[in-house]
Amino acid sequence: SSSDTTHENKIRIAYFPNIGHAIPIVGIEKGFFEESIGNQTKIETRVFDSGPQAIESLFANSIDLAYVGPGPAINGFLNSDNHNVKILAGAASGGASFIVHPNSEINSVSDFAGKKIATPQIGNTQDVSLRHYLSENGLKPAEKGGSVTVYNISNPDIYTLFVKGDIDGAWVPEPWATILETELGGKRLFHEEELWPNKEFASVLLIANVDYVEKNPIIIANFLRSHYETVTWINTNPVETRIVFNNFLNSYLGQSLSDDVIDIALSNLVITADPKPNSIFSFAERADALGYLGRNGYDLSEIFLHFDMNSILEEST
Amino acid sequence: MIITGKNFTPHRIAFYAGIIVIWQIISMVGVWPDNIFPSPYEVAEDLAYSAADGSLFYGIATSMWRLSIGLAIAISGGVVLGIFMARVEVINQTVGSLVLGLQSIPSIAWVPLAILWFGLTDVGIIFVTAIGAIFAVTINTYTGVKNIDPHYIEAARNMGAKGTQLITAVLIPAAFPYMISGFKQGWAFAWRGVIGAELLFSFLGLGFLLNAGRSLNDVSQVISIMIVIMVIGLVIDTVVFKKLENKVMSRWGLQ
Amino acid sequence: MIITGKNFTPHRIAFYAGIIVIWQIISMVGVWPDNIFPSPYEVAEDLAYSAADGSLFYGIATSMWRLSIGLAIAISGGVVLGIFMARVEVINQTVGSLVLGLQSIPSIAWVPLAILWFGLTDVGIIFVTAIGAIFAVTINTYTGVKNIDPHYIEAARNMGAKGTQLITAVLIPAAFPYMISGFKQGWAFAWRGVIGAELLFSFLGLGFLLNAGRSLNDVSQVISIMIVIMVIGLVIDTVVFKKLENKVMSRWGLQ
């Protein structure tokens, strides 16, 4: 494709303008990544708002690293040529909730029948969780002849539907869960992690183009190091994280969120570099049961890229 | 729907067969990896699969009925508006200019408003469809009417044609060769609008299937649905618009 | 860019003023909550804001240059293709039918392919823009050429016009009144295509600003950008296409 020149002195990173992507946002805005990689390598960033687009860009060799949810990470791995897209690290865990519309009578899963529920995108993390949750509770979505109508519609549109009262509930990531709760009076029925073993599941992962990693081990090692360091910084500086995040929103979208929303949203998720492998495998099982992983079976045994950061860093110094 | 031999000429068949062969060769040579450039075989397999489980036909039927209503609105609205724009300068200056402006807005930007006004209903999708198609009909009707030989209108008025009579007996038939072109485009844009709206509303139909393919990064499903969309477009063009066009053209002695 | 008094007639001004007043009334009555239906005042404020910090003008400039290239491709390709479709039945049957089929595919469905083929570049956006616009140009050129009075072509051939000469000296000028209509639509669809592509690529331009507003549910920013898009559409239509159209029409004695 047309955009790639030499990769030697360049690393191209994609992420979303969401609070779950605090690592790359803080890492870029505070200059942590730049500092760690050194000034020989130029960092280019792209801000996306959907997983599939990030995967397409990886496939097209337009980016080298991306922060995405487990759904796209798995699809990216399975659909890539020679499994050229793999998970390098975790970035966040948790951070999705089920929000009930103030006028809706949903108090527990037993009230879901006949209701209209939204999730942001087919096959994304919340969508798989919702559909799995429904089937675990003996419910089926309308298109399979069941009683629950599932809408896959983007977060801003979910907001509009919430305002109008056209939906009864939505399974959404942060900060949308908090926005629906604080701005529109929605009721948080449960945090998604409550449904998972150990109350944790990977919600944002760092994935990479394997070719790039193999060609640029030192850049990647340095990058990963600052990825880990940023995790620590965020967890020790939540207030400053909020400020950085809002500054980013302001400069990128020309708008920011209220401090409350960010604080609550941030407290509802865990910034961690642990990819929580078990949650990814069970997520894949659920997605497969929904027919999302193709007709030919799937094999995730290679999905994690084994990358020995420490020995490379030692060698290079 | 009778597809006559004339519509599917040897040339056409050879052309499409050629495309498929080239496509297969490219995918075999491996210029692009399989995940971004699937082979025709894989696409056909996907198609067969979604045909077998019925989801394809259900999707087609859903999209088609939304399209019919949206297109009907676009055609009737577009013809009326186009005629008035061509004949009444005030309307051209006001409503006409607004339609034109509205047309520059991508359907995707309409979706939030459609949701706001109509909710997640068929009506919302039909609105986005109609708004996507009306302009092509309007502007072609407008151009057709503006370009009518003024002598036809003079003769008709001299013989007593007025108001609605003038419109139905002269303006519409005289502008018809261009209006067909508007209908044809209106059809294509409505088809496109309905798919686009379904994709964003993610609410049944072919657009939904397309979105599902994209969300799962399943390029061969995306391409298979795109092909279905195209084929339906071509068939309708051939059995409806080409026939209409040929008939009108031969009447006017243009063939 | 000189906007003459003629283009902004009292009627037009009154019409748009009326719309704003009605809008203000609806927002004051409070049919819909403010956060999804802002008042014109809020929208104007937002507009002023993004104009003040320069992002608006940068967005406009970026979108406009992508549009120019995409539209140039669509117009030149569409004119050539339209002429050949009208004159060479084999091309009509093959490439022509393909264009028509491709046209039914919403731009949104092109985006994944554009990313795969061209990467996250301006080229991808230009591709989506050109593909969105080419069909309107093609089909209007086709219709225009098909509807040329056959006597013009006979007379020209009799006087020795052949090949390219016939095309440039007869087919294009004779079909020009309809080709303008194609350019006008091509422009609207290209404009729409560029915004849509920017929105999906999330890559600078007005479409990006639209998406930014949408991402944060800032409806007043969304509407303010939609208005900017519309106004640019209207201004271009008035200063470019209306002028061209009036000139050609008056030459042909149609006004």
Place this chain on the structure above:
Amino acid sequence: MTKLEAKNIVKHFSHESHKLTALGGINLKVEAGDFVCLVGPSGCGKSTFLRIIAGLEKPDEGQIIFDGHPVTETSPERIMVFQEGALFPWLKVQDNVEFGLKMAGIPKEERAKISNRYLDMMQLTKFANSYTYQLSTGMKQRVAIARALVMDPDVLLMDEPFASLDAQTRDLLLVEMQLIWEKTKKTILFVTHNVAEATVLGTKIAVFSNRPSIIKKEFENNSPRPRITEDESLLKLQQDILAELRPEVKKSRE
């Protein structure tokens, strides 16, 4: 009774490189039942004058008084046969002929009865179902004449209706026109470049001058009817008219 009066009709046109006064003040009084033939050099403004009478064009000065009222718009009371036909290509010949009747709301069978009569008169019965592009130029002209005659208007405005007809067909139609006029006592304005034709048909022949044109001279013509082209008695009048015309054409050469 004065059916129609042109009062000082002036009409200007603007061209790319100059302005042009087509009609320089036309005055003409037409009594009910007059058959007025208009002759004049090519481009002097005959068609323009008929169009103004029909209400299809506004004069820059002066006015047309019709039945005592100024003409403001076109109306089926004054039906025009256009010089260039203006047949509707989307209609069959018969539907073209019936167009005005249909607009007037006359039922189908009655329309067919009327149109068949005139199609027969114009020798077009066989072509009733043809489209206009399938006709020869002379046939089109006959359709246009039939389309006007079926309307049975108060005033007929005919702009060189026989220009594309062969001499024999024209002779037949000259007879028909006289019959129609005598039977219905219509008021007819008839533009022609054929002086013989003018003298056969007209009760009055008005000669246009060169641009800016006025009516240079009017001739009365009371020869007995039916007249035919070969009538010796019309020769003198023809010579007189030609004598008026000749200098006008010369002038336009200068």
Place this chain on the structure above:
Amino acid sequence: MTKLEAKNIVKHFSHESHKLTALGGINLKVEAGDFVCLVGPSGCGKSTFLRIIAGLEKPDEGQIIFDGHPVTETSPERIMVFQEGALFPWLKVQDNVEFGLKMAGIPKEERAKISNRYLDMMQLTKFANSYTYQLSTGMKQRVAIARALVMDPDVLLMDEPFASLDAQTRDLLLVEMQLIWEKTKKTILFVTHNVAEATVLGTKIAVFSNRPSIIKKEFENNSPRPRITEDESLLKLQQDILAELRPEVKKSRE
């Protein structure tokens, strides 16, 4: 030397309700330098015949031999003046006239020199910059004639070129046509419905029968030139031609 030969030209057309044989086997030999006038009833197929010679229409049977070769396509060697003008509305009068010269790649100044000569001949100099909708019907017809004459073709095919001209303008052009023909010894085929005009111009007058038409009779015409419409010496020939024509028109009435 035979310039042009029509060998048994047959042409059918289909209409909505019937088939029609326009040309029923036309045979005609035209020598180089002949001025052949074609006369016949309206709708008999004169225009169709010229179009076939021009190569704009294919005969269903027979062929046209031009300079020893069968005609397969149109060419500027045989330039046609269309009965209905076919002027280009997007070009100014002068550009219309120069169209063929431009196609032939003749430089601008030379084109202007040639076109100005013919615009003057047609009394259109003042209208060189006008568009065609700004012209009267007769003026348009003169533009069409000029557009053909500038081409200076081997064979000129003229389809009722003077039909919309007044008698005086026509007389002037009859003189011009004879001058041009004598000076350049062009081969001309000239359709007209005016028998006097045919006898003034033609070295040969061919009379078409009614449909399915054949050439019923050919007349030689060796009267001395220049001839004018009023020439007494042509009267006898005119009577003979009319006598041939009359039954044809009658037949078409039946």
